[in-house]
Amino acid sequence: MGLILQMKTTAIVLLVTMIGCSGGAQDDPLFATRRARLLDVVSREQEKSPYVIASKIHKGVEIDRAFILLDSLTYDKGIGGMFYAYSLIGTYLYTQDALPDSLKQKVRLAYQNRMMYRGDTENHWVMYYTGLYLAAQTWPNEPGETWFNGKSSEENLREAAGWLNEWFRISSTIGQGEFDSPTYFITFVTPMIALYEFAADPVMKAKAQLMLDLLFVDFAAEHLEGNYGGAHSRDYPEDIINPLGAPSTMWAWLYFGEPRFEQWEETRFRPRNRGGWEAVFGALSSYRLPAIIRSIATDRSEPYVHTETKRVRNVIRFGKEKNPPAYKYTYVTKDYVLGSLHGGILQPIQQHTWDVTLASRKPYNTIFTLHPYYSGKELGMFFPEELKFLSDEVDRYHLVYTNPGKWNSSSPYEQTFQHRNTLLILYKIEKGVMQPHIDGFFPKNLDERFVHSKGWVFCRLRDTYVGLYFIKPGEWTEEPVNWRWRSPALKNGVIVEVGSESEDESFQSFQNKVLSAKIDLKGFDKETSIRYVNRHGMEMRFSFDGPRILNGKQINLTDYQFFDGPFVQSVRGSGIITIRYKNQTRVLDFNKATIQESH
Amino acid sequence: MFFSIAEAQETIVMSVLNSRKHRLNVSDNPVVGVFASTNAGSTWEHRGWKEYIRTFYTEADERGVLWSACGNGVLRSADGGARWVITTGWEMTEVLKVAVDPSNSSIVYAATAYGIFKTMDDGKTWQEKHIGLPMPFTSDVVVDRSDGKRVFAATEEGVLFSNDAGESWKVAGLKKFGVRTIAQDPSNAARLWAGTQDDGIFRTTDGGVTWKSVNNGLRHKTVYTIAVHPNNSAIVYLGTHGGGVYRTNNGAKKWEQCASGLGNPDIHSLLVLKTNPNIVFAGTLNGGLFRSTDSGKTWQFNSQDEGQVWGLSSR
Numbered sequence: 052m053g054l055i056l057q058m059k060t061t062a063i064v065l066l067v068t069m070i071g072c073s074g075g076a077q078d079d080p081l082f083a084t085r086r087a088r089l090l091d092v093v094s095r096e097q098e099k100s101p102y103v104i105a106s107k108i109h110k111g112v113e114i115d116r117a118f119i120l121l122d123s124l125t126y127d128k129g130i131g132g133m134f135y136a137y138s139l140i141g142t143y144l145y146t147q148d149a150l151p152d153s154l155k156q157k158v159r160l161a162y163q164n165r166m167m168y169r170g171d172t173e174n175h176w177v178m179y180y181t182g183l184y185l186a187a188q189t190w191p192n193e194p195g196e197t198w199f200n201g202k203s204s205e206e207n208l209r210e211a212a213g214w215l216n217e218w219f220r221i222s223s224t225i226g227q228g229e230f231d232s233p234t235y236f237i238t239f240v241t242p243m244i245a246l247y248e249f250a251a252d253p254v255m256k257a258k259a260q261l262m263l264d265l266l267f268v269d270f271a272a273e274h275l276e277g278n279y280g281g282a283h284s285r286d287y288p289e290d291i292i293n294p295l296g297a298p299s300t301m302w303a304w305l306y307f308g309e310p311r312f313e314q315w316e317e318t319r320f321r322p323r324n325r326g327g328w329e330a331v332f333g334a335l336s337s338y339r340l341p342a343i344i345r346s347i348a349t350d351r352s353e354p355y356v357h358t359e360t361k362r363v364r365n366v367i368r369f370g371k372e373k374n375p376p377a378y379k380y381t382y383v384t385k386d387y388v389l390g391s392l393h394g395g396i397l398q399p400i401q402q403h404t405w406d407v408t409l410a411s412r413k414p415y416n417t418i419f420t421l422h423p424y425y426s427g428k429e430l431g432m433f434f435p436e437e438l439k440f441l442s443d444e445v446d447r448y449h450l451v452y453t454n455p456g457k458w459n460s461s462s463p464y465e466q467t468f469q470h471r472n473t474l475l476i477l478y479k480i481e482k483g484v485m486q487p488h489i490d491g492f493f494p495k496n497l498d499e500r501f502v503h504s505k506g507w508v509f510c511r512l513r514d515t516y517v518g519l520y521f522i523k524p525g526e527w528t529e530e531p532v533n534w535r536w537r538s539p540a541l542k543n544g545v546i547v548e549v550g551s552e553s554e555d556e557s558f559q560s561f562q563n564k565v566l567s568a569k570i571d572l573k574g575f576d577k578e579t580s581i582r583y584v585n586r587h588g589m590e591m592r593f594s595f596d597g598p599r600i601l602n603g604k605q606i607n608l609t610d611y612q613f614f615d616g617p618f619v620q621s622v623r624g625s626g627i628i629t630i631r632y633k634n635q636t637r638v639l640d641f642n643k644a645t646i647q648e649s650h
Numbered sequence: 651m652f653f654s655i656a657e658a659q660e661t662i663v664m665s666v667l668n669s670r671k672h673r674l675n676v677s678d679n680p681v682v683g684v685f686a687s688t689n690a691g692s693t694w695e696h697r698g699w700k701e702y703i704r705t706f707y708t709e710a711d712e713r714g715v716l717w718s719a720c721g722n723g724v725l726r727s728a729d730g731g732a733r734w735v736i737t738t739g740w741e742m743t744e745v746l747k748v749a750v751d752p753s754n755s756s757i758v759y760a761a762t763a764y765g766i767f768k769t770m771d772d773g774k775t776w777q778e779k780h781i782g783l784p785m786p787f788t789s790d791v792v793v794d795r796s797d798g799k800r801v802f803a804a805t806e807e808g809v810l811f812s813n814d815a816g817e818s819w820k821v822a823g824l825k826k827f828g829v830r831t832i833a834q835d836p837s838n839a840a841r842l843w844a845g846t847q848d849d850g851i852f853r854t855t856d857g858g859v860t861w862k863s864v865n866n867g868l869r870h871k872t873v874y875t876i877a878v879h880p881n882n883s884a885i886v887y888l889g890t891h892g893g894g895v896y897r898t899n900n901g902a903k904k905w906e907q908c909a910s911g912l913g914n915p916d917i918h919s920l921l922v923l924k925t926n927p928n929i930v931f932a933g934t935l936n937g938g939l940f941r942s943t944d945s946g947k948t949w950q951f952n953s954q955d956e957g958q959v960w961g962l963s964s965r
Contacts, residue, residue, distance in 0.1 A: 131678075132676075165677045166699035166700075166734075168675075168702050169721065195735065196733075200735065201736060202736065210740055365764075368785060369806070435787070437830070437935070439872060
């Protein structure tokens with residue numbers, strides 16, 4: 052009844068499902084091979100994972116074993132919450148035709164009887180409400196007494212649809228708060244796959260498809276050979292220093308066909324590939340990545356600039372806006388991605404403000420700096436508990452929050468100014484701040500790394516070159532996989548130049564060009580300002596809390612659109628995302644829940 | 651077997667937000683959630699769900715209906731905690747406190763990270779009450795015992811006051827202070843106390859018109875909870891961060907630290923039993939619940955070791 056009501060009251064043109072199965076479908080001939088390969092590998096795993104169960108049943112491998120695993124999931128009180136909820140109902144729906152009635156009943160009771168933690172952040176809510184939506188749809192017309200939250204099936208369906216629709220609206224107009232996250236990507240794309248696959252309401256199914264297209268094109272525009280390049284709202288430190296170990300890489304492999312190796316076969320990724328196998332839902336799904344998005348993800352024939360305006364996660368106090376803008380700038384080439392957020396606290400705990408990610412099969416293929424800030428007030432902006440104990444509390448789950456050597460952090464004392472493959476980072480750390488230093492990450496497996504007599508640090512990995520100039524001195528220490536550069540100077544700055552053989556010919560030529568660049572630091576000690584003329588002759592002026600000026604013209608970050616670049620364009624607030632590749636166009640219209648394609 | 655709260659003389663309800671023993675993403679966490687005691691804390695019984703949903707505060711109305719402020723919203727139980735219904739929708743999350751109108755149990759206010767909400771129909775529907783709120787974040791809400799139209803709220807920008815049952819709000823005072831908690835004197839409705847993030851304790855004796863800092867002897871200025879003696883306005887307890895419990899016997903002329911036996915100095919909840927005011931409970935952050943049987947002079951560990959006892963109430 053709830054479904055019918057919802058459909059009647061939603062006047063939306065539905066072109067989506069037809070398009071999704073026709074001209075927009077993935078034309079990657081190897082997709083079917085990868086899909087089959089993934090299911091084959093996972094079906095032979097033995098862990099008590101919903102994805103292993105789904106794979107076994109789908110492949111007909113150890114069916115009895117799969118039933119035992121699923122049965123044990125239904126009474127295992129050692130797991131629960133939103134991560135459990137959506138994956139359980141998704142697995143149930145993928146396998147229900149093969150399940151015995153008794154097991155179906157157990158799954159139903161397990162879902163309905165457990166109080167599910169809704170969570171406190173975007174990815175939690177996506178998982179919780181997608182799971183609740185599908186469960187309420189699967190077991191309709193049941194009174195509140197049968198559900199953990201006391202609400203009837205129809206009430207649950209309505210509430211879940213309400214939240215999901217609001218999330219679609221926000222994500223398509225001002226962006227996700229947990230945007231561009233190699234770690235958390237799976238917590239958005241996996242529920243959306245399940246929603247697309249099983250939502251009976253065609254409007255909801257259409258919106259799930261729109262959201263999948265948006266998630267994937269958002270990734271594709273900053274993708275390089277399996278890496279989620281550029282800056283990230285949230286990321287685990289393991290994934291920051293070893294980008295190809297991130298969960299998003301599995302999805303890049305499945306849908307983009309890159310990296311050209313199987314992540315799970317590489318022992319170097321095993322400790323960090325959390326074995327979630329979430330991509331199984333993608334392999335089982337009828338969702339097909341539009342060919343245009345795969346082309347955007349893999350065609351690196353021309354370098355390009357891609358900018359975005361996303362949003363800060365919900366600010367609940369100590370700020371005037373609930374979701375201030377977060378400005379992103381990314382420069383993508385076939386050899387590297389250099390990307391940055393404009394700086395400041397845009398996310399608590401796990402922000403990754405800038406890096407250069409190098410195309411390589413080697414692990415630890417990245418270089419970046421950060422100020423490892425923490426404070427109770429920062430956490431208090433986003434969490435409602437008491438300021439004076441939040442730091443310790445967060446350390447329980449994100450074990451490095453107060454660690455002075457951590458590799459992820461937002462900081463109010465860090466700002467950036469990027470133009471193509473040149474990046475300026477300024478640090479202005481207040482006295483008395485905990486952890487008053489900045490750190491730099493340099494992998495030990497670079498082919499070359501040395502400090503030039505003029506102060507530049509030059510690095511080379513294959514045919515990609517990076518030069519960094521630290522305004523104030525620091526010290527190098529050796530760690531297991533990297534060199535750490537640390538400076539205690541409260542006012543500091545870094546100039547970053549990135550190049551490659553295709554742009555600069557040789558490494559020596561790159562060095563010569565960079566060494567000839569003009570660095571003017573006359574205003575640095577007093578005003579934390581810098582004037583820099585890069586190796587291409589572009590003049591960049593930048594002051595902390597001051598304007599960003601390029602060749603005499605001020606850059607207004609507020610001019611950034613939701614998406615802007617050769618492949619993706621969207622006016623912030625419009626709800627319409629235009630995807631372009633050569634003569635193809637795909638327009639995602641979240642207002643009408645439609646997709647239009649032209650060739 | 652669950653009992654009816656209404657039948658008990660004084661039932662204490664404890665809300666354990668979290669615990670060092672709690673395991674994330676586990677469905678069986680008997681160390682968090684709602685606990686009740688009918689024998690002054692000699693024994694405790696877990697009530698309802700055992701999943702972690704961030705239980706901040708729970709109180710019973712005069713009918714014995716339990717209202718719980720949780721991360722998942724406002725939960726209601728009409729059978730003493732055996733079965734709960736989430737009364738709120740997706741719009742309400744991070745509910746930090748609930749306050750039942752003493753004159754009408756169908757009216758409940760909720761202080762949340764996203765503003766103040768109110769139900770007038772026993773939780774069937776909720777309305778946001780944001781007119782005049784300078785910022786949405788609200789950590790506490792108190793309904794004036796003498797007049798249900800008068801409501802106070804604790805915010806990062808002072809104490810807010812509504813004289814039209816939450817329809818509109820204005821700053822009542824302490825505008826520059828992060829107010830974390832408010833308590834009304836059980837014996838004198840015009841006397842209220844406000845605990846702040848960094849600036850100690852304030853008192854009003856004119857129903858919120860004027861506020862006065864009364865910090866003499868208070869060395870720890872982060873006050874997360876306040877409890878007033880049920881029959882003697884001169885006796886007040888403060889729960890501080892880092893300094894344990896403070897007590898005054900003289901209406902805040904002088905505060906004295908009374909932390910002997912407190913195993914954790916970070917206090918987030920306090921309760922003085924109405925039926926025996928010598929018995930005082932102090933809920934700590936990560937140290938569990940402590941009980942004093944001598945009006946706070948000495949404390950003994952009571953239960954929930956390593957638990958965050960975020961809220962205490964009784965009826």
